Amino acid sequence: MGKNRPIRVLHVCTIFLTAQTFIAPVLRYLSRHGYEAAVACSQESAADGPVSSGSRDIEGCKVFSVAIPRTIRPFQDLLAIRRLCQVIREFKPDVIHTQTSKAGIVGRLAARLAGVPVIIHTAHAFPFHAYLPWPVQWAYIWIERWVASWTDLLMVDTESVRMDGVRQRIVQDASRIVTVPMGVDLMRFSPSLGGPGTLRDALGLGRQALVVGTVARLVPDKGLECFLRMAAIIRAERADVKFLIVGEGPLRQSLEQMAESIGIGPDVAFAGHRTDIPEMMQAMDLFVLPTRREGFGVVFAEAMAMEKATVGSDIGPIAEVLEDGVTGYLAPADDPKVFAARALELLRDESKRRTFGTAGRCRVERLFSQSRMCESIEGHYRRLLAQKGIVL
Incomplete structure (x- = not known):
């Protein structure tokens, strides 16, 4: 049957930071293409960084406040379900x-209710x-199968995650x-941004040093201890290299202490939470992240869009974004010696860094553009x- 009003789409996530960072581009795309789009989420900030502005609005979209706890809290979970049902009755999403x-x-x-x-x-x-532990794994598998049984479609970011779902018969x-x-927003993440000199000065990195940088939440899964150990190995060979860590999180203090304890404290800049990520990446000569676990690795795609050579962990999702030997290098997670060797190779060879960077930008334009993502989602x-x- 047809509808005499626009199709309505309601996105649901836990915190506004997720909506602002990952969902807002889809919401804006839908609004421009005749949908009524909204998001329901908590109005609280994440512990690892505030939203990019004080506003809890997304242009052209409704934002419903629903307190969804990130951990299991039965009473609060029931309240969240009740509140979401109220939002659904009010917004009437398709x-x-x-x-x-x-x-x-x-x-x-x-x-479903x-x-x-x-x-x-x-x-x-x-x-x-x-x-x-296996009992915990099986509990999660059972829960995922249960909720998937009344889900019309599961979307995943990478083929490796899709195969995990298929192997465990989630559907x-x-x-x-x-x-x-x-x-990736190719207009925002553009290598045509101005020179990084002033920003490097502000960060205490200097204009002459080579900068190895990363962008990540400061949490165990991101492998930042490995990054610092890699940095110590590089500094032992190259005194002209500095390091930049962009991001916030519960490990901030321990990572700063670790940098001091292994003798590289003055050479590592902790920039904290930033909203100017493209400019921060522009200040880097090489992007490195030894992450242990990733759903997609969008930060690698963003660095590639900025024409930066990259070094990342040899895990399924990263290997689908970073093309080994073409846009950067893969290295075993938690192996600072291999990460250091790969980084040193690229630091010695400016021509290879440029070649990898150009190839990375082309790969993102071909496979990982924001417009391509939005068109695919709307098609589904x-x-x-x-x-x-129901038709438009």
């Missing part, structure tokens, strides 16, 4: 699209990680789990709505 594990469970349950026609979830990574029909890579909305007899 599609609910949830993101992050906890919001995925709470949001899909509310959508409220009878929303199309239910979609994006799993940036599944929670049943191999390092967890019975493999066609109900599709890969939609995250996208249209297909699923048509299956339910």
Whole structure:
């Protein structure tokens, strides 16, 4: 059947930072293409960084306040489901699209109870990680199968995550789990930005040094201890190299102490949470992140869009973004010696850095643009709505 009003899409996530960083481009795209788009999330900031402004608004979209706890809290979870049902009754969405594990469970349950026609979830990574005890893994697998049973479509960022879902039979029909890579704003992340000299001065890096940098939340999964050990190895050979860590998180103090204890404190700049990520990347000569776990690795795509050579962990999602030997190098996670060797090779060879950087930009333009991501997501909305007899 047709509708005499625009199709309405409600995204659900835990915190506004997620909505602002990852969902807002999709919401704005939908609004420009005739949809009514909204997001439901907590109004609180994340512990690892505030939103980029004091405003809790997204241009052209409604923002509903729903307190969804990030950890398991049965009473608060029930309140969140109740509040989401109220939002659904008010907004009357045709599609609910949830993101992050906890919001995925709470949001899909509310959508199921409220009878929303199309239910979609994006799993940036599944929670049943191999390092967890088997009973915990199986509990997560069972929960994912349960909520997936009344989900019309699962979206994932990479083929490796999709295969995790297929192997664990999260969905019975493999066609109900599709890969939609995250996208980069190619206008914002552009190598045509001005020179980095002034910013380097402000960060205490100097204009003559080579800068190895990273952008990450300061949490254990990001492998920043490995980054610092790599930095110490590089500094032992090259006194002209400085290091830049952009991001905030609970490990900030311990990482600063570690840098001092291994003798590289004066050579490492901790920039904290920043909103000018493209400019920070422009100040780098090489981007390195020894992450242990990643759903997609959008920060690598952003660095590649800035024409930066990259070195990343040889894990499934990163290997789908970074092309080894073409746009950068892969190295074993938690191996600072190999990371240092790869970084030193690129620091010695400016021509190779430029070649890798140019290839990286081309790869992002071809595979990981924001426009490509938004078009793919909207295409799935249209297909699923048509299956339910709802057309634009």
